[in-house]
Amino acid sequence: MKLKKSIALVTGASSGIGKATAERLAAAGYTVYGTSRRGVQAGQLPFSMLPLDVTRDESVDAVVKDLLRLEGRIDLLVNNAGFGVAPAGAEESSITQAQAIFDTNFMGIVRMTRAVVPHMRRQGGGRIINIGSVLGFLPMPYGALYAATKHAVAGYSESLDHELRTRGIRVSVVEPAYTKTQFDANFLEPDAKLEEYDQIRASLEVTLKNVMTAADPPEVVADAVLTAATAAQPKPRYTAGKLAGRLRMLRRFAPAAVLDSGIRKDLRLDARSVP
Numbered sequence: 001m002k003l004k005k006s007i008a009l010v011t012g013a014s015s016g017i018g019k020a021t022a023e024r025l026a027a028a029g030y031t032v033y034g035t036s037r038r039g040v041q042a043g044q045l046p047f048s049m050l051p052l053d054v055t056r057d058e059s060v061d062a063v064v065k066d067l068l069r070l071e072g073r074i075d076l077l078v079n080n081a082g083f084g085v086a087p088a089g090a091e092e093s094s095i096t097q098a099q100a101i102f103d104t105n106f107m108g109i110v111r112m113t114r115a116v117v118p119h120m121r122r123q124g125g126g127r128i129i130n131i132g133s134v135l136g137f138l139p140m141p142y143g144a145l146y147a148a149t150k151h152a153v154a155g156y157s158e159s160l161d162h163e164l165r166t167r168g169i170r171v172s173v174v175e176p177a178y179t180k181t182q183f184d185a186n187f188l189e190p191d192a193k194l195e196e197y198d199q200i201r202a203s204l205e206v207t208l209k210n211v212m213t214a215a216d217p218p219e220v221v222a223d224a225v226l227t228a229a230t231a232a233q234p235k236p237r238y239t240a241g242k243l244a245g246r247l248r249m250l251r252r253f254a255p256a257a258v259l260d261s262g263i264r265k266d267l268r269l270d271a272r273s274v275p
Contacts, residue, residue: 007071008032008229009063011054011112012081013047016181017131020218021078021225022047028226030076033067037081054081054108064115073123076229077116079109080131082149087204088190089197090144097191098145105149106156113160117169125168129228130157131221132173134239134247138259141267142204150175158236172228176240177247178215207267216241 008025012018013034022034026046034045035052050066053059067074082105085093093101109130120126135147136154154173161171193201224240239245250259264270 006030006075007067007073008076008078009035009067009074009116010047010078010080011035011052011108013049014038017176017179017218017221018078018080019045020222021080024219024222024226025076025078025229028230031071033070035063035081052081054111055103057111060111060115064112064119068119074116074119074126075123076127076129077112078129078131078225078229079112081108082131084143084146084187086187086189086201087142087208088201089142089194092190092192092194092197093145094192097188101145101188102149102152105146106152109153109156117164120164120169121167127229127234128157128160128164128169128171129225130171130173131225132157132175132237134175134177134244136173136175137251138247139263141263141269142200154237161236170234172234172236172238174221174224174228174238174240175244175248176216176221176224177243178211179218179221179241180212180215181218204267216243 006029008022008030010018010022010025010032011034013022014036018034022032023046026032032047033050034047035050037051037053050063051059052063064074083101085097085101113128116126116128120128130153132153133147133150135143136150138147140147154175157171157173164171221240224238228234228238239248250262254262
């Protein structure tokens with residue numbers, strides 16, 4: 001993609017991966033607009049901020065309309081907005097909470113895509129990059145709902161890329177592993193906690209905190225987004241960081257039983273007592 005006067009829209013850009021991505025794209029020459037549900041002021045940031053709630057159709061339509069009014073086109077959409085639930089058993093989230101995480105993490109991408117694609121078709125091209133996770137191709141015990149949303153994002157992205165490729169629009173998903181952001185600090189607590197899971201919830205929180213000390217900075221993900229955005233022949237899926245790359249190789253080539261055992265060993269699941 002030619003970057004001169006290319007317009008990028010990055011959702012969830014007030015912090016973490018979204019902020020790092022917006023800054024990286026701006027440094028590369030894009031005119032970048034970030035979004036935040038709280039409408040954070042850009043201040044000294046090298047990009048503008050717009051208010052957006054990806055769970056509301058009218059908010060999505062309004063931000064796309066505003067950006068088209070300001071710039072006349074959208075060349076790159078980066079769907080990053082999302083949230084997770086603190087480590088918990090799948091049954092510890094109510095149906096309402098399960099619907100909420102899908103509404104943001106998956107349906108938010110669907111809303112943004114439906115709003116932007118007609119304009120990309122008319123202008124003859126564009127790129128859509130969805131921030132997924134290694135949990136889009138691996139299971140996450142005690143993170144089943146989040147993993148399910150990322151599996152959905154991966155499947156949607158690859159299918160959409162086939163649909164839109166002949167129209168000059170390419171779709172990729174970027175899949176990082178553990179990343180040092182405030183994401184885990186903003187986890188929602190499960191809203192239907194069960195006493196049976198108290199011990200393992202507490203133990204997993206300690207395990208994940210230890211793992212996060214060696215996590216990649218968000219700039220690693222931002223670099224992968226820029227690679228996907230500017231590639232002459234973009235790939236449907238990109239991993240971000242060495243760990244994510246190793247996990248992708250293991251998923252492709254390791255026997256299922258070996259991978260299964262490795263996941264349980266890393267999370268110390270078989271060492272934990274069960275009431």
